[in-house]
Amino acid sequence: MPVADEVLLADCGMSPEARRIALQYKCVLQPGLDPLASGFDAARNALLDRCQFDWCLSIDTDERLVGMDGLSKYLRQNLYNGYAIRQHNFACDMSIDIDVPVRLFRVGSINGGKLRFWGAIHEHPEFGVNGGCGPTIALPDVHIAHVGYLSERIRRYRFLRNAPLLELDQIQYPHRVIQKYFVMRDKLNLVRYSLLNGSTMTPSIERACREVVELYRTHFRDSQHVMVPAALDLYSEAVSLLGEGFDASLTLEITGDGQSHPASKYRFASSEDLKAELLRRATEKTARFDSPWW
Numbered sequence: 001m002p003v004a005d006e007v008l009l010a011d012c013g014m015s016p017e018a019r020r021i022a023l024q025y026k027c028v029l030q031p032g033l034d035p036l037a038s039g040f041d042a043a044r045n046a047l048l049d050r051c052q053f054d055w056c057l058s059i060d061t062d063e064r065l066v067g068m069d070g071l072s073k074y075l076r077q078n079l080y081n082g083y084a085i086r087q088h089n090f091a092c093d094m095s096i097d098i099d100v101p102v103r104l105f106r107v108g109s110i111n112g113g114k115l116r117f118w119g120a121i122h123e124h125p126e127f128g129v130n131g132g133c134g135p136t137i138a139l140p141d142v143h144i145a146h147v148g149y150l151s152e153r154i155r156r157y158r159f160l161r162n163a164p165l166l167e168l169d170q171i172q173y174p175h176r177v178i179q180k181y182f183v184m185r186d187k188l189n190l191v192r193y194s195l196l197n198g199s200t201m202t203p204s205i206e207r208a209c210r211e212v213v214e215l216y217r218t219h220f221r222d223s224q225h226v227m228v229p230a231a232l233d234l235y236s237e238a239v240s241l242l243g244e245g246f247d248a249s250l251t252l253e254i255t256g257d258g259q260s261h262p263a264s265k266y267r268f269a270s271s272e273d274l275k276a277e278l279l280r281r282a283t284e285k286t287a288r289f290d291s292p293w294w
Contacts, residue, residue: 003071004057010047036161039120039168048107048117057104058125062148063087070141071104081106081115082125084138089146096149100138110134120172121165122182129173159189180219181227184212184234191241201241212238213269221276224284232277236266245269250277254285 009022010032022029030050035043048056055075059065074083082105089096105115105125115125115133126132149155166186169179187208194205216235220228239245251263268274288294 003068005053008047008050010043012043036165039165039172041117041119041123044117044123051107054107055104056107059103059144062146064145066143066145067141074139079135080137081110081134082136084136085142085144086138087144087146089149092150093152102133102136103144105133118173119176119179120169121162122178124178129176159186177219177225178227180215181231184215184231187212188234188237206242209238209242217273221273224280228280232266239267239269248274250281252281252285
């Protein structure tokens with residue numbers, strides 16, 4: 001890879017053929033932990049500990065780095081601890097939203113701390129659980145093409161594979177906020193699967209929807225966490241499935257914003273939930289006016 005001084009590849013159960021192919025390239029093949037047993041954070045950190053250079057770019061075997069020639073300019077001395085790289089998820093039967101995970105980050109000590117992977121599943125580099133990366137930015141000209149979810153059959157296999165890891169994550173990191181979003185998402189996925197198979201509203205489906213609502217209220221409603229908008233979508237879907245609440249179309253125009261914001265429609269279970277979202281949006285949109293440099 002032209003952007004890397006060293007390529008480390010973890011053998012987490014490679015077949016002999018995969019190992020033979022890997023050794024044809026200029027890379028260092030290292031024994032790795034089984035992420036399905038130890039968690040993806042432990043498996044990635046075991047390899048991260050062997051990194052000898054200043055930056056780590058994390059990429060999987062079902063991904064391809066696009067625009068790598070434009071990467072080196074971002075590695076000059078600057079204030080950023082890491083870079084988010086847009087991950088384009090390709091599928092043959094549906095459209096999947098783009099993810100923007102931090103994939104390139106500093107390896108050494110940063111103000112006395114060190115970035116490590118956290119999370120048995122959906123792991124991210126952070127200074128600690130819910131600690132974030134500090135200053136980061138999304139790169140405009142570097143992308144990751146991901147082909148791990150090409151069909152519904154593959155996605156359902158991944159869902160079943162990841163379920164025990166999400167349970168492990170809840171045991172290891174009970175207060176991890178982003179985990180709560182994925183718990184909400186997986187509960188609704190199970191509801192969707194049941195309804196697609198002809199089920200009607202059952203006690204178990206109703207219970208799952210109410211758990212989604214409660215997770216949103218507990219971990220996202222009064223928060224400025226980056227996952228609040230995505231969690232709100234799941235909450236709104238759960239309330240709709242329950243046949244409760246009311247619809248509301250929301251938009252907030254701020255003077256000097258210079259952008260047009262189309263209204264977003266959600267279903268809210270209570271006026272308190274709606275008021276909390278309005279306050280969150282107002283706080284987010286007006287934060288820059290409270291700056292002494294405004």
